[in-house]
Amino acid sequence: MTLQARLDRLPWSRYQWQVAGTLALCFAFELADINSFAYAAPAVHQALRIGFRAISVVTAAGFLGMFTGAALGGRLAERFGRRRGLRASVVWFSVFSLANAAAPDAATLTAARFLTGCGLGAMTVVAVTHLAELVPANQRGRLQACTLAAGLLGIPAMAFSARVVIGLGPQGWRLIFVLGALGLVSLVITRWLPESPAWLLAHGRAAEAADAVAAIETRVGRPLPPVVVVAPVPVPPRLRVRLLFFGPLGRRTVLLMTVWVLLTISYYGFASFAPALLHDHGFTLTHSVGYTALTTLGAVPGALLAWPVADRFGMRGPITVLSLLFAASGVAYGLTFAPAAIVVFGFLVAALNQALVALMYSYTPRLFPVEIRATATGLCYGAGRLLNAFGPLVVGQIYLTLGYTPVFVFVGACGALIAVSVLLLAPRRAALAPVAERAPSPA
Secondary structure, eight states: OOHHHHHHTOOSOHHHHHHHHHHHHHHHHHHHHHHHHHHHHHHHHHHTTOOHHHHHHHHHHHHHHHHHHHHHHHHHHHHHOHHHHHHHHHHHHHHHHHHHHTOOSHHHHHHHHHHHHHHHHHHHHHHHHHHHHHSOGGGHHHHHHHHHHHHTTHHHHHHHHHHHHHTTOTTTTHHHHHHHGGGGGHHHHGGGOOOOHHHHHHTTOHHHHHHHHHHHHHHHOSOOOOOOOOOOOOOOOOOOGGGGGSHHHHHHHHHHHHHHHHHHHHHHHHHHHHHHHHHHTTOOHHHHHHHHHHHGGGHHHHHHTTHHHHTTSOSHHHHHHHHHHHHHHHHHHHTOOOHHHHHHHHHHHHHHHHHHHHHHHHHHHHTSOGGGHHHHHHHHHHHHHHHHTTHHHHHHHHHHHHOHHHHHHHHHHHHHHHHHHHHHHOOOGGGGSOTTTSOOOOO
């Protein structure tokens, strides 16, 4: 009898919803903070007298910080644990969000966005990995979907709050970043989260891992079905990071890096510039932020689109279909200036993107062995953030050189390339078995 077999027998109960709700709160503050500069940008453009290229640099700094945080946060979570890494990353991005609020010029704001991004990237990687290791294997995809869906409420909350505080005066934009610092509230709730039994076991702390599983079983609060006895899976030898780029793991790493890069560049190229581009094309500041705020409402139902397919199908079908629909919606957004159409197509872009993100949150950690799971997840997710550090610069240059509509053609092209990448490189459904139970050979 293995500890994973004991976890896998857990029925749906309050425990799973408590895990999802706790991590959703962390995601809500993290996602609100990621999007904070997009809503502050039009006001920052006026208050600090900086142009679109400077806005692109500030945005790029945030994504560069997210890559750094994702890569380093994954490594630290391997060494010090998932729970400790989660709480540390929340403190980091919350504290540095306050530095954004106090920034007197573009250079200081750029540095503050980089440091804030470090915490944001680390938090995402650790939270996704932690959830995958705390719940039964056949529930992970659905729980990732509902956790993200609830956490995404932070985006419209930030969007509508930004619309209010921007109207308070020329310096109202600073309050947007103060709101991002409220992530410290989640520290109170995350205190109860157990450490990952898989991480404890991988670090030779078998007794603590058994205690953690026993505590989870107690928390379920009702009789449990019998454990299905399975043969223990041999623990693979210590894996080196370089093996992520060779053999079976190498193909998975390339695929996931490619999808995360295209997914991140396409959506944040859209979300980071939509308010400023609308404002530059004749919409008032409050209307441009307001329309964009309405489109963010698509994020929550979009994440829930992943619920019925996340634990039933492989990557190829769902991600291909959703990415093509995402591409079409992005192009359609750039072809209209009618307010109703802007809101509808923007809503679809947000919804379809978050459905894809929910699926990728589910697939990414399960494709790697526990010994390097957080590191691999951090590298793949972080690759998207690293390339997206240049994405805003590309989007800004496309706008300045070619105009408004080509920006959204670029967004659509990224979505189409996601579909192509998945069709060419995604493993078959059988290869998506959780790697905690069946780690692939690095050879």
